[in-house]
Amino acid sequence: MTLNHDDWGKVARMMSKRSLWMVHFCTGCGAMEMPPVMTSRYDMERFGMHAMATPRQADVFLVTGYLAVKTLKRVVQVYEQMRDPKYVIGFGSCTINGGMYWDSYNTIKDLSKYIPVDVYIAGCMPRPEAIIDSFLKLMDMIDKGEAIGWKKYHKYYDQYKRNQRMAYSYRLDEVEDIKEDDAK
Amino acid sequence: MMAKELFPEAQELRKGRIRIETTKDKVTEIVKKLKENGYEHFVMLSCVDWIKDGKFELVYHMWSYEYREHVMISIKVDRDGDSMVTLRDLFPQIETYEREIHEMFGVNFVGNPRLGEFILEGWPHMPPMRKDFDTEKFVNEIYYKIPEVKEE
Amino acid sequence: MKPIVKEYELFIGPNHPGATGNMSYHIWVEGDKVKKAETRVGYLHRGFEKLMEKRIWMQNVPLVCRICVPEPDVNEAAYSMAVEDLMGWEIPERAKYIRTIILEMARLSAHLLTVGGIAASLGIYTAAQWGVGDRDYLLDVFEQITGARVYHIYIWPGGVRWDVPKNTKELLTKVLDYLEKRMPLYEDLIIKNKVFIRRAADVGVIPKDKAIKWGVTGPNLRSAGYQLDFRKLEPYAAYDKIDFEVPYYPKLGEYEVLSEGSDIYTRTAIRMLEMQQSINIIRQALKDMPEGDVLLKHPQWFAWKVPAGYSYVRVESSKGEFGYFVVSDGGKKPVRVHVRGPSYTHGINVMETIAKGLNVADFAPTAISLDVCPPDIER
Ligand code: SF4
Numbered sequence: 001m002t003l004n005h006d007d008w009g010k011v012a013r014m015m016s017k018r019s020l021w022m023v024h025f026c027t028g029c030g031a032m033e034m035p036p037v038m039t040s041r042y043d044m045e046r047f048g049m050h051a052m053a054t055p056r057q058a059d060v061f062l063v064t065g066y067l068a069v070k071t072l073k074r075v076v077q078v079y080e081q082m083r084d085p086k087y088v089i090g091f092g093s094c095t096i097n098g099g100m101y102w103d104s105y106n107t108i109k110d111l112s113k114y115i116p117v118d119v120y121i122a123g124c125m126p127r128p129e130a131i132i133d134s135f136l137k138l139m140d141m142i143d144k145g146e147a148i149g150w151k152k153y154h155k156y157y158d159q160y161k162r163n164q165r166m167a168y169s170y171r172l173d174e175v176e177d178i179k180e181d182d183a184k
Numbered sequence: 185m186m187a188k189e190l191f192p193e194a195q196e197l198r199k200g201r202i203r204i205e206t207t208k209d210k211v212t213e214i215v216k217k218l219k220e221n222g223y224e225h226f227v228m229l230s231c232v233d234w235i236k237d238g239k240f241e242l243v244y245h246m247w248s249y250e251y252r253e254h255v256m257i258s259i260k261v262d263r264d265g266d267s268m269v270t271l272r273d274l275f276p277q278i279e280t281y282e283r284e285i286h287e288m289f290g291v292n293f294v295g296n297p298r299l300g301e302f303i304l305e306g307w308p309h310m311p312p313m314r315k316d317f318d319t320e321k322f323v324n325e326i327y328y329k330i331p332e333v334k335e336e
Numbered sequence: 337m338k339p340i341v342k343e344y345e346l347f348i349g350p351n352h353p354g355a356t357g358n359m360s361y362h363i364w365v366e367g368d369k370v371k372k373a374e375t376r377v378g379y380l381h382r383g384f385e386k387l388m389e390k391r392i393w394m395q396n397v398p399l400v401c402r403i404c405v406p407e408p409d410v411n412e413a414a415y416s417m418a419v420e421d422l423m424g425w426e427i428p429e430r431a432k433y434i435r436t437i438i439l440e441m442a443r444l445s446a447h448l449l450t451v452g453g454i455a456a457s458l459g460i461y462t463a464a465q466w467g468v469g470d471r472d473y474l475l476d477v478f479e480q481i482t483g484a485r486v487y488h489i490y491i492w493p494g495g496v497r498w499d500v501p502k503n504t505k506e507l508l509t510k511v512l513d514y515l516e517k518r519m520p521l522y523e524d525l526i527i528k529n530k531v532f533i534r535r536a537a538d539v540g541v542i543p544k545d546k547a548i549k550w551g552v553t554g555p556n557l558r559s560a561g562y563q564l565d566f567r568k569l570e571p572y573a574a575y576d577k578i579d580f581e582v583p584y585y586p587k588l589g590e591y592e593v594l595s596e597g598s599d600i601y602t603r604t605a606i607r608m609l610e611m612q613q614s615i616n617i618i619r620q621a622l623k624d625m626p627e628g629d630v631l632l633k634h635p636q637w638f639a640w641k642v643p644a645g646y647s648y649v650r651v652e653s654s655k656g657e658f659g660y661f662v663v664s665d666g667g668k669k670p671v672r673v674h675v676r677g678p679s680y681t682h683g684i685n686v687m688e689t690i691a692k693g694l695n696v697a698d699f700a701p702t703a704i705s706l707d708v709c710p711p712d713i714e715r
Binding site: 023032 | 350351357358378379381382383386387390398399402405406449464465468469471472475485486487
Binding site: 227 | 377378381383385386387389390421548549550551553562564569570645646647648650657659661663671672674676680681684685689714
């Protein structure tokens, strides 16, 4: 039996979903529930997951909660340093719509405007069980080939960059310049 | 000596809470005197925006482990372009509070070399903790207006 | 051969396992020695104090607990006490005892994390696993009492939200017994461990004569040789009715005094001793707790108008003095709430000063042993 290109993709996905390494970057207060998940009680290592300090060796980025604009810059940098395929989990209501900081001048509200998000976890803060559940869901999506956030980032790179630049400068009026850039 | 003996004009809010209202030029002297008299823990420096009076109120909090007493020294400065001398030589940690107040309210502290960007990065608008900065309006105008990524 | 580069810069954090949360240090290094350090914060700035001015008094309770993630209850307690102070309320006796229990449980769980963290930063990873694991038993009790694991929103202006469940005493006693049994193991693993002692004794020293002047508080101040604790100096909750000791250098109980104090070793030892005291306090509070109401009968909280005035209230958290400066003009919303976090001085001023001369490898353990927690710096 010979394996064609598609089958190899399937094998690769099956392998990669079982060894997801996670960037160890505590961005918001949701990071408090990560130690229990990483250590003995909930133990994410039984799913082949492991915290990794360097982004270059990691596959999953857990954005744990609200992002201040200053952190967004670092997050984007870390995200861009990660190798493809890479996945993002948005953790807590802050990444969905701003959560309880909906009117704060320094937190970005909707994470998916700045980087593509594959899975969201609801809750403030989500329980460890919910985190584990999201990991399983992500594995399932990888297996089926549905976790394609990183492809979107390549495809709509201009739009993501434009949004990021707007947030960095706390202004909207840069939009015009960028549109011109796009046209060129 | 306790704060009430040193400064008869001090007013007692409740037991262990003293408030001294004074003016800009006397603060250094008062803080120094309290420091020499057992009020050796500088708690914090806070700023209150009284927009109706057009004033910022700077409150210096000090605490004495000996007398178990908390003193708030309060002064008023103008909201626009007023400045204050730094007290970082008396207590080193004041420097950080001054940096924060400079960034969040826009009060200038003469003699503090580290004023500048501290918490925010590249903030182009008015200092955000001022009462006339409307965060809800700002959020509606910026974050919620940033377009979603359109997929074809 | 002469070295080509003599001095170089290092960035520790924000994405760094040795940084205590989302903050970073910028250090200038010559050889292996730190020449200069600068703390960079602001990665977690949410503008709490601005948001609190826009919300009514009661709505701020769920906000304030987010100011210190490992130990949220001190914030609720301090804010509630400030509101009660302005309102002139005296809370029911039972509520005071419940607050004491909750605050001590929070202290225990925060100390477990910190002690484990200090040990892990020196290579003893088992301690971190244990610390986090044992903390989870406390979180389970929290969940039974308050309904949530991390953010409890249980202490309210006027008391606590509801009475503790009937089986609290059994639940808690079981956990405390377990923790007490675990303590000797922690001691063997950390405090009495030769590797730990060699790495931690006389490292990261805060000069004793400067400690108060620099605004150091909490366990860090006590490890410098001052027996100062706001639970004793300005008793809140039910601390004035409970008999407990405040451990300080050089009275380290059963631990040896191995250094001049005020170093990583002493700070860890003090935290271990405080954990034992916390267990003791919870036991006493459970025993002495009177029956009765737990919440004042106050007007509907939409209608609260807090009398005009200034209030400053402080509590002793596991990291040091947590203070709330609350200003009201008699309205439905606060005019200003300013939070004094203990990490504000520890993390910026103290850390920048004592970092000079440290080895690079000792930098992260020093920062962790000061228990610097960034969310209360930038809020
Ligand atoms: S969702 Fe809740 S727990 Fe998570 S970062 Fe936001 S406020 Fe914190």
